[in-house]
Amino acid sequence: MRFDRLHRLFRGSVILILLALSPPASAVLTIEIVGSGTTQFPIAIAPFRAEGGLTQPISPVVSADLARSGVFRLVDAGGINPPPAEPQDVNYGTWRARGAEAVVIGTVAPLPDGRYEVRFRLMDVAKQAQLVGFAYTVSGAQLRHAAHKIADVIYEKLTGDRGVFSTRITYIVKRGNRFELQVADADGFGPQTVLASNEPIISPAWSPDGNQLAYVSFEQKKPVIYVQSLVTGARRALANFWGSNSAPTWAPDGRRLAVVLTKDGGSQIYFINVDGSGVTRLTQSSAIDTEPNFSPDGELLLFTSDRGGSPQVYGMSTKGGDARRLTFEGSYNASPRFNPDGKSFTFIQRNGSRFNVAVQDMTTRQVQVLTDGAADESPSFAPNGRMILYATEVRGRGILSAVSSDGRVKQRLTADAGDVREPAWGPLSK
Amino acid sequence: MKKLIFGISILTLLAGCSSTPTKEQDGAAVEDRTKPKVVDREPVKPAVPTTQSLKDTPVSGNPLKDPGNILSKRSIFFDYDSNLVKDEFKPIVTAHARYLQQNPKTKMRVEGNADDRGSREYNLALGQRRAEAVKQMMQLLGARPEQVESVSFGEEKPRCTDPAESCWSQNRRGDIAYQGE
Numbered sequence: 372m373r374f375d376r377l378h379r380l381f382r383g384s385v386i387l388i389l390l391a392l393s394p395p396a397s398a399v400l401t402i403e404i405v406g407s408g409t410t411q412f413p414i415a416i417a418p419f420r421a422e423g424g425l426t427q428p429i430s431p432v433v434s435a436d437l438a439r440s441g442v443f444r445l446v447d448a449g450g451i452n453p454p455p456a457e458p459q460d461v462n463y464g465t466w467r468a469r470g471a472e473a474v475v476i477g478t479v480a481p482l483p484d485g486r487y488e489v490r491f492r493l494m495d496v497a498k499q500a501q502l503v504g505f506a507y508t509v510s511g512a513q514l515r516h517a518a519h520k521i522a523d524v525i526y527e528k529l530t531g532d533r534g535v536f537s538t539r540i541t542y543i544v545k546r547g548n549r550f551e552l553q554v555a556d557a558d559g560f561g562p563q564t565v566l567a568s569n570e571p572i573i574s575p576a577w578s579p580d581g582n583q584l585a586y587v588s589f590e591q592k593k594p595v596i597y598v599q600s601l602v603t604g605a606r607r608a609l610a611n612f613w614g615s616n617s618a619p620t621w622a623p624d625g626r627r628l629a630v631v632l633t634k635d636g637g638s639q640i641y642f643i644n645v646d647g648s649g650v651t652r653l654t655q656s657s658a659i660d661t662e663p664n665f666s667p668d669g670e671l672l673l674f675t676s677d678r679g680g681s682p683q684v685y686g687m688s689t690k691g692g693d694a695r696r697l698t699f700e701g702s703y704n705a706s707p708r709f710n711p712d713g714k715s716f717t718f719i720q721r722n723g724s725r726f727n728v729a730v731q732d733m734t735t736r737q738v739q740v741l742t743d744g745a746a747d748e749s750p751s752f753a754p755n756g757r758m759i760l761y762a763t764e765v766r767g768r769g770i771l772s773a774v775s776s777d778g779r780v781k782q783r784l785t786a787d788a789g790d791v792r793e794p795a796w797g798p799l800s801k
Numbered sequence: 802m803k804k805l806i807f808g809i810s811i812l813t814l815l816a817g818c819s820s821t822p823t824k825e826q827d828g829a830a831v832e833d834r835t836k837p838k839v840v841d842r843e844p845v846k847p848a849v850p851t852t853q854s855l856k857d858t859p860v861s862g863n864p865l866k867d868p869g870n871i872l873s874k875r876s877i878f879f880d881y882d883s884n885l886v887k888d889e890f891k892p893i894v895t896a897h898a899r900y901l902q903q904n905p906k907t908k909m910r911v912e913g914n915a916d917d918r919g920s921r922e923y924n925l926a927l928g929q930r931r932a933e934a935v936k937q938m939m940q941l942l943g944a945r946p947e948q949v950e951s952v953s954f955g956e957e958k959p960r961c962t963d964p965a966e967s968c969w970s971q972n973r974r975g976d977i978a979y980q981g982e
Contacts, residue, residue: 571957573921592978593910593952594925615929615953618922631926633951637933638926659926675923682923705920719920726919748920767964793921 411444420456432518441780546789585619629663673707898942916969925955
């Protein structure tokens with residue numbers, strides 16, 4: 372029953388992605404794992420039967436996904452011929468001897484219509500029983516996505532948290548004077564250009580359904596907010612008022628956005644419906660109010676304001692009223708983004724001359740600084756709240772990095788050319 | 802060398818055009834036919850010498866472009882975390898405000914900029930505040946509100962990219978751009 376539902380949902384999402392974007396851009400992001408968790412779950416991923424002839428074998432992608440999370444330790448699965456593909460093939464003694472607590476087996480079978488059936492099973496070595504197993508029917512181009520979906524299922528089964536390997540990220544690449552807004556898989560694979568411009572692009576923001584991006588483009592020689600469909604490529608100016616228009620962020624219901632406009636003077640936060648109607652002002656200060664971000668329940672808005680003399684993070688009801696200052700450590704706290712569980716938020720804190728990613732608990736107000744770069748920027752949570760994607764600089768070049776929300780696991784995503792900045796992690800794929 | 806000769810020939814052309822009576826307009830028409838070839842070879846460069854030629858044409862002289870006129874000065878620099886227009890830049894703001902007052906149909910943008918340390922959106926707001934400060938001063942000096950749009954480029958249009966104060970100070974500025982420029 373559950374299998375059927377997942378299978379249907381999965382097929383829908385794949386079609387969506389294929390329709391969504393232009394052909395892959397040249398730059399591929401490669402991931403380097405910098406740190407790892409202290410306790411790692413030992414798992415073996417056996418080669419899938421008949422995957423050797425595929426342009427995109429499944430098991431290496433599943434292995435790379437799980438290893439990258441820092442939660443798993445990959446146990447050597449080589450040297451068994453033929454590799455186990457069905458439960459009765461699994462010699463549990465062998466896997467126990469190798470130290471694996473779980474083993475993943477699977478098959479890939481070509482279908483008469485040119486598609487493939489990918490099957491996998493996650494086996495518990497101690498219990499000698501299947502924990503979970505699914506089959507997917509996909510085209511050759513969707514094999515990689517199927518592998519990410521498998522990694523998601525394994526991750527969720529063994530950790531209890533949602534897997535985010537099949538999600539996407541967006542970011543801006545700058546090469547010379549050319550700016551490209553790109554979307555790629557969460558592992559940096561398959562980058563596709565959403566918009567290319569000779570003027571800067573900043574602040575991309577995902578719609579809650581993952582089908583649209585809002586962003587700020589300077590193509591009219593001033594900041595204007597656009598909304599673009601990833602499904603059709605159609606774009607329109609959402610906010611192009613007198614002055615500057617910036618910092619778009621979507622309400623959880625996807626029907627309106629919070630934006631920063633200067634049409635009435637200083638930088639203030641407004642709501643605007645997704646069709647551009649119903650512009651209403653939320654903040655009423657003579658200071659800078661910017662970088663709004665909705666709580667997952669849509670009740671609260673976090674934002675950066677210098678109303679107290681230095682930039683700090685404030686919280687305010689989306690119905691209006693007084694703003695409450697939330698950050699007190701240090702003279703520069705900005706760019707707040709909620710954890711999807713609503714219990715904490717990530718932000719940028721200045722420490723001396725360095726700008727780093729930090730997390731603050733909404734209740735206890737306890738702050739943990741997670742990174743140690745010189746100029747870390749634009750943090751955003753993965754939709755499962757386990758990782759934070761952010762921009763940093765290495766030798767003067769912009770790259771993307773990710774850090775686990777406990778600070779233990781770090782990943783670096785390096786593009787083969789150009790400066791990469793302004794990342795935002797997309798929602799869970801449906 | 803080729804470029805130099807080309808530049809000179811364009812200058813000569815422009816000089817010829819600007820100051821000659823009816824008869825030589827025929828000559829100008831002849832020159833026009835050869836123009837496309839020249840433009841094909843060097844599509845961008847021809848725009849450069851026009852600034853010089855304006856000096857020689859007092860009648861159509863554009864005070865906004867005349868290097869000898871204070872109106873050609875377009876940048877106002879700010880201190881760190883400040884949007885105060887310093888005394889040394891007040892004459893520039895004053896001159897542009899008067900120009901707007903005298904030319905009520907003229908419009909401009911003041912483009913605020915910030916150095917690249919910290920949040921891009923916060924820097925956009927800092928740049929906006931600088932642009933707005935220049936706009937407010939111009940209004941006090943006689944410009945009408947609808948003549949001046951304050952916008953911000955934040956840290957996105959740095960004039961200098963070295964990580965040093967001497968460089969950052971060049972990026973904390975407001976630039977004046979008239980409509981159509």
